[in-house]
Amino acid sequence: MSKKQITVALAGNPNSGKTTVFNNLTGARQHVGNWPGVTVEKKEGFCNFQGNRIRVVDLPGVYSLTAYSLDEVIARDYVVDEKPDVAVDIVDASNLERNLYLAVQFLEMKANLVIALNMMDVAESRGYQIDIKELSRLLGTPVVPMVASKNQGTEDLLELVVGITTGNIQVSGINIQYGHDVEEEIAKLEKLASSNSLAESYSPRWLAVKLLEDDREIIKKIRQT
Amino acid sequence: MDKLEIIRAKDESLDHLRKVHGDDAETLIADARYGFISGLIKDVLKKPAVEKETTTDKIDRLILNRWLGIPIFLAILYGVFQFTFVVSEPIINWINAGLDWLAGLTSGISPAWLGSLVADGIIGGVGAVLSFIPIIFLLYIALSILEDTGYLSRAAFVMDRLMHRIGLHGRSFVTLMLGFGCTVPAVMSSRTIENPHDRLVTILVTPLMSCGAKLPVYALLAAAFFTAYQGLVVFSMYAIGVVLMILLAWLFRKKMIPGESGHFVMELPPYRLPTVITVLAHMWERGWAFLSRAGTLIFGAVVLIWLLNYFDILEHIGRAIAPVFATAGFGQWQSAVALVFGVLAKEAVVGAFGTLFAGAETAGGFGSIIGTQLGWTPLVAFAFMTMILLYIPCVAALGAIKKETVSWKWTLFTVAYTLALGWVVATLIYQVGSLFI
Numbered sequence: 299m300s301k302k303q304i305t306v307a308l309a310g311n312p313n314s315g316k317t318t319v320f321n322n323l324t325g326a327r328q329h330v331g332n333w334p335g336v337t338v339e340k341k342e343g344f345c346n347f348q349g350n351r352i353r354v355v356d357l358p359g360v361y362s363l364t365a366y367s368l369d370e371v372i373a374r375d376y377v378v379d380e381k382p383d384v385a386v387d388i389v390d391a392s393n394l395e396r397n398l399y400l401a402v403q404f405l406e407m408k409a410n411l412v413i414a415l416n417m418m419d420v421a422e423s424r425g426y427q428i429d430i431k432e433l434s435r436l437l438g439t440p441v442v443p444m445v446a447s448k449n450q451g452t453e454d455l456l457e458l459v460v461g462i463t464t465g466n467i468q469v470s471g472i473n474i475q476y477g478h479d480v481e482e483e484i485a486k487l488e489k490l491a492s493s494n495s496l497a498e499s500y501s502p503r504w505l506a507v508k509l510l511e512d513d514r515e516i517i518k519k520i521r522q523t
Numbered sequence: 524m525d526k527l528e529i530i531r532a533k534d535e536s537l538d539h540l541r542k543v544h545g546d547d548a549e550t551l552i553a554d555a556r557y558g559f560i561s562g563l564i565k566d567v568l569k570k571p572a573v574e575k576e577t578t579t580d581k582i583d584r585l586i587l588n589r590w591l592g593i594p595i596f597l598a599i600l601y602g603v604f605q606f607t608f609v610v611s612e613p614i615i616n617w618i619n620a621g622l623d624w625l626a627g628l629t630s631g632i633s634p635a636w637l638g639s640l641v642a643d644g645i646i647g648g649v650g651a652v653l654s655f656i657p658i659i660f661l662l663y664i665a666l667s668i669l670e671d672t673g674y675l676s677r678a679a680f681v682m683d684r685l686m687h688r689i690g691l692h693g694r695s696f697v698t699l700m701l702g703f704g705c706t707v708p709a710v711m712s713s714r715t716i717e718n719p720h721d722r723l724v725t726i727l728v729t730p731l732m733s734c735g736a737k738l739p740v741y742a743l744l745a746a747a748f749f750t751a752y753q754g755l756v757v758f759s760m761y762a763i764g765v766v767l768m769i770l771l772a773w774l775f776r777k778k779m780i781p782g783e784s785g786h787f788v789m790e791l792p793p794y795r796l797p798t799v800i801t802v803l804a805h806m807w808e809r810g811w812a813f814l815s816r817a818g819t820l821i822f823g824a825v826v827l828i829w830l831l832n833y834f835d836i837l838e839h840i841g842r843a844i845a846p847v848f849a850t851a852g853f854g855q856w857q858s859a860v861a862l863v864f865g866v867l868a869k870e871a872v873v874g875a876f877g878t879l880f881a882g883a884e885t886a887g888g889f890g891s892i893i894g895t896q897l898g899w900t901p902l903v904a905f906a907f908m909t910m911i912l913l914y915i916p917c918v919a920a921l922g923a924i925k926k927e928t929v930s931w932k933w934t935l936f937t938v939a940y941t942l943a944l945g946w947v948v949a950t951l952i953y954q955v956g957s958l959f960i
């Protein structure tokens with residue numbers, strides 16, 4: 299068995315139980331630093347699983363990956379620039395619809411995403427029935443049910459993480475269609491973006507979408523090329 | 524230049540889409556994502572036909588009530604301070620008894636100067652600060668509970684309408700509430716405020732929220748001068764801070780930093796019962812700063828105060844500054860010295876008094892000595908407490924303000940306006956109060 303280090307980025311909405319999952323994964327082996335260039339707290343920890351050393355990086359809790367707040371930019375840049383082996387999005391199962399907005403944006407970025415469907419107990423107590431298989435199929439990404447407050451599902455999550463890094467599990471992702479008119483403009487911009495040096499780290503389609511969102515960080519980056 | 528070509532093409536696309544749809548492309552893209560998700564949800568999620576009203580909904584109906592929301596918020600805040608004071612009192616008494624014993628033990632050390640340094644300087648000064656640590660820890664327990672249960676977000680929601688009226692957003696209120704704990708993390712939390720004008724004004728007024736380090740000063744003076752009304756007097760400090768915060772935020776927004784305030788939805792997470800471990804961990808994380816500061820910064824400050832006092836320099840420094848505060852009733856050199864050292868850390872004010880009055884320890888605690896030695900009346904003590912509440916934020920807070928505003932101008936502005944505000948309010952309280960008492 300290979301003994302390589304796997305880097306996992308932990309993302310999720312505020313109040314999705316992200317901190318609890320982080321604690322379950324890393325126990326006491328954590329340390330706190332700062333994100334480069336800014337003074338936002340950065341938590342990191344380690345765990346060992348099936349002979350793999352897994353580094354877990356806790357991203358700021360965000361609802362979206364636009365450029366409106368510093369936390370959002372940090373979360374997004376980490377996934378794009380540092381290319382963690384796996385990004386885990388903690389999703390509150392009792393609030394599925396709203397929480398998926400973030401997951402969809404990670405999938406648009408072509409991140410290696412695992413969805414940890416947390417707070418299954420709360421969802422069940424409200425009588426919600428979630429078809430996990432179908433959710434996983436439609437999003438093109440593995441989904442694991444969890445109850446982090448009772449430390450349930452942690453091992454299953456780690457198995458998926460390892461499975462993705464060994465190539466046993468594939469993330470196919472989604473291609474959201476933004477409607478005929480928007481797609482036409484995306485196609486134009488995508489072509490221009492693919493010749494820009496930013497296309498080395500960002501997918502041209504994603505760059506085109508961000509340009510249409512008038513994303514100030516991406517525009518700044520393009521101006522700097 | 525291909526990069527300018529891209530930007531130009533983007534602007535053309537945006538114009539085109541705006542013409543065709545009358546909506547920003549950003550909205551169209553967000554709509555497409557929501558459309559995708561709601562389609563997905565129909566396939567994968569089955570909800571019961573009639574949704575049960577959750578416990579969160581039931582509690583929120585009361586807590587977020589249009590008329591009861593703000594009174595409930597104030598009542599909870601008042602409860603927090605009562606809890607802090609009632610529970611900490613016996614613990615503080617034990618600590619004081621221990622410190623008295625220790626001071627008696629060490630005052631005999633020879634040579635005499637060393638005995639004085641240890642007993643008066645270190646035990647008197649650092650000990651005075653340490654004895655109030657239980658208050659700070661209990662305050663942090665209470666704030667953790669408010670935050671971890673989800674109540675803090677409700678408080679922000681309840682205050683949202685009022686905040687809009689002063690030109691800020693409810694989200695600013697979360698930052699301001701965190702200022703009750705410590706200004707440093709509060710100022711840092713302002714990053715969640717999207718609108719840069721909102722954020723700047725929020726940072727500027729956060730120091731007016733009474734932080735944990737100011738509490739020992741209130742506790743010391745309230746116990747000495749307002750025996751029967753301690754809780755109320757301390758609560759009034761917090762209330763004065765909030766009222767002035769509202770006034771100044773409104774003023775800054777109107778006169779100096781105008782512009783639309785941001786509009787977005789306030790998030791209301793479901794209520795959670797926080798685990799004991801989480802609350803204690805949060806308390807420790809925040810309280811540790813005070814404990815370690817007592818051993819480092821406060822220790823250094825009291826040794827310096829003791830040295831300057833021993834060589835008769837301190838009084839000269841104090842006398843040079845003191846006349847400025849005569850209009851507010853506390854024109855004594857000792858209180859001027861305390862104010863100077865309070866800029867290092869607010870609890871150093873207690874440390875300074877502890878060192879300066881260590882020789883005169885009595886059974887009533889050294890708080891009452893301040894009254895006799897300085898000739899203070901309860902009115903002067905109250906004016907001094909408002910000065911502590913309002914004047915210059917401590918160096919750590921100023922560092923955070925500099926970091927977050929990335930501007931020396933705004934940092935120095937904060938120093939200047941808080942000092943002026945503290946002086947004006949303390950003077951007003953003393954002068955107007957003197958007319959009636």
